Amino acid sequence: MTQPQDLPRTVGELKASGHRERGVKAEIRENLLAALAEGRNPWPGIYGFEDTVIPQLERALIAGHDVVLLGERGQGKTRLLRSLVNLLDEWTPVIAGSELGEHPYRPITPESTRRAADSGDDLPIEWRHRSERYFEKLATPDTSVADLVGDIDPVKVAEGRSLGDPETIAYGLIPRAHRGIVAINELPDLAERIQVAMLNVMEERDIQVRGYTLRLPLDVLVVASANPEDYTNRGRIITPLKDRFGAEIRTHYPLELDAEVAVIRQEAHFAAEVPDYLLQILARFARYLRESRSIDQRSGVSARFAIAAAETVAAAARHRAAVLGESEAVARVVDLGTIVDVLRGKLEFETGEEGREQAVLEHLLRRATADTAQRLLGGIDVGPLVVAIENGSAVTTGERISARDVLAAVPEVPAIAEIHQRLGASTEGERAAAVELALEALYLAKRIDKTSGDGETIYG
Structure with missing residues (x-):
């Protein structure tokens, strides 16, 4: 000036x-x-x-x-x-x-x-x-x-x-x-x-x-x-x-998903790389909360909720990279689970929802994840991937599992390369994050199982 x-x-x-x-x-x-x-x-x-x-x-x-x-x-x-x-x-x-x-x-x-x-x-x-x-x-x-x-x-x-x-x-x-x-x-x-x-x-x-x-x-x-x-x-x-x-x-909240994602990207301060599809999941999550009858819509669901959620997901990725000694910190689907507990207090629930707050948030987050994956990965033949997992090629991920270990456990089928290409994944961390999105989508579609505990999530 x-x-x-x-x-x-x-x-x-x-x-x-x-x-x-x-x-x-x-x-x-x-x-x-x-x-x-x-x-x-x-x-x-x-x-x-x-x-x-x-x-x-x-x-x-x-x-x-x-x-x-x-x-x-x-x-x-x-x-x-x-x-x-x-x-x-x-x-x-x-x-x-x-x-x-x-x-x-x-x-x-x-x-x-x-x-x-x-x-x-x-x-x-x-x-x-x-x-x-x-x-x-x-x-x-x-x-x-x-x-x-x-x-x-x-x-x-x-x-x-x-x-x-x-x-x-x-x-x-x-x-x-x-x-x-x-x-x-x-x-x-x-x-x-x-x-x-x-x-x-x-x-x-x-x-x-x-x-x-x-x-x-x-x-x-x-x-x-x-x-x-x-x-x-x-x-x-x-x-x-x-x-x-x-x-x-x-005024109003963004009417289009792209505008919501643009607001998150502009306002959030990321401690790690957050792929665009994770931001889309968080933007859809916020939109579904604004439509939910379980949430008091008179107080609204602030854009700050999605911004804080994105920053929390990035922080989880940075934390994992520091603990495991990874040179690249990239947020993955497993990091989405960290936002429910820490951000629940930013929402006002209807009076009849006492005790169900966690379940409501987890359900809408799963829905946002499934809808985003369907729009981004729809049309890819994942049948061979499902068969390989059913035959014993389980994939373990979590806050204690590095991107390299995730990729090492993934079956080598043509669908994996197509998933990477569709999501623009090039680095090791980005490829592991893309695979996690596909696996989570298969689980939500009830085509594979998932068990979680002790900081690990196993798709099998």
């Missing part, structure tokens, strides 16, 4: 450069329309919203509306809000040293107005990067009016200024977001009296502090996120504030 050296440094130089002042909503609108006209994607890293949420959000921004996103946990609301910063100009001029980052052409605080009048075209300016114009606040119940709007600064009063002097105000988050974006996460968690303090900011664009009004023509885009469950039960957005948001947009 290196600032260009040829930027104007005074108001006079800024005027000579032909710079045009724009409000933040006009700036976002023009930059968005330019990106759309040029075919550039204004929303890098956002998956699954291309045909639903994104068009609605783009229309709201073009209209100049403040926006609230409604959706269950883990649907990418915060990430979407943070991506709005990409629609701001990369660098924007501000009055040097101004508390609210005012535009040199339009000072709004008493101090900046005086400085502008005294200095004229010699008023010094500095440049602010777009990343410094995005402000975010988690709406915790203890958030105060002072945090969001401002309060009297007792130090300034003690210095001798009168209580009604606007310069005694210590500005809150929203005024400091002047000429930028202010995002409030989990808006319903704000106490209702705090939401009332935002009404003037949202509509009249001024602030009220301790009984007197300071007329500040604030230029902000206000965006917020809310969980529909909180929206109706734990907390609520008061009706006058809800009315001031120009757009209320519902």
Whole structure:
């Protein structure tokens, strides 16, 4: 983030450069329309919203509306809000040293107005990067009016200024977001009296502090996120504030499997290689959980569940490689079993499912594995492999079994090479992982047996 050296440094130089002042909503609108006209994607890293949420959000921004996103946990609301910063100009001029980052052409605080009048075209300016114009606040119940709007600064009063002097105000988050974006996460968690303090900011664009009004023509885009469950039960957005948001947009979990896998790949930090088909299994697992009647769907099944599951599977592979001294750590189907116990607490089950949580998760994980294997390996003649296993060529795998030992036990039949080719397996670890997927699919189809215990799983 290196600032260009040829930027104007005074108001006079800024005027000579032909710079045009724009409000933040006009700036976002023009930059968005330019990106759309040029075919550039204004929303890098956002998956699954291309045909639903994104068009609605783009229309709201073009209209100049403040926006609230409604959706269950883990649907990418915060990430979407943070991506709005990409629609701001990369660098924007501000009055040097101004508390609210005012535009040199339009000072709004008493101090900046005086400085502008005294200095004229010699008023010094500095440049602010777009990343410094995005402000975010988690709406915790203890958030105060002072945090969001401002309060009297007792130090300034003690210095001798009168209580009604606007310069005694210590500005809150929203005024400091002047000429930028202010995002409030989990808006319903704000106490209702705090939401009332935002009404003037949202509509009249001024602030009220301790009984007197300071007329500040604030230029902000206000965006917020809310969980529909909180929206109706734990907390609520008061009706006058809800009315001031120009757009209320519902988010959702990815509708397509590819989008779910893309989110996992983007957000997860892997300690080992995780083949794409394992990510597909985890993505299907999350989708089946969202469809299950055993899961409380009001709280949702967060995308973080699948992300954490993928990271856990990778960690299991890295752990095995360290214990066995393998140079290559590749996740295998046997590692999927590690996610059920450690991630069960991330889900909310229906009240009638006490004691069945483990069984529900194991059943849906088996279903996700079988469906993924069927789609990827369907059509391969595995008959000779089944016959070889039935004739005594059992294959042992597990957290204590290396990839080399797994491959050494696999019968040499043409289906194995075709499985490797179909799944793009080239290294030793990848080939062992591919074989495990095929064996697990045969077991789930009830064509071979499987026994597990003491860290080993035997297909035979």
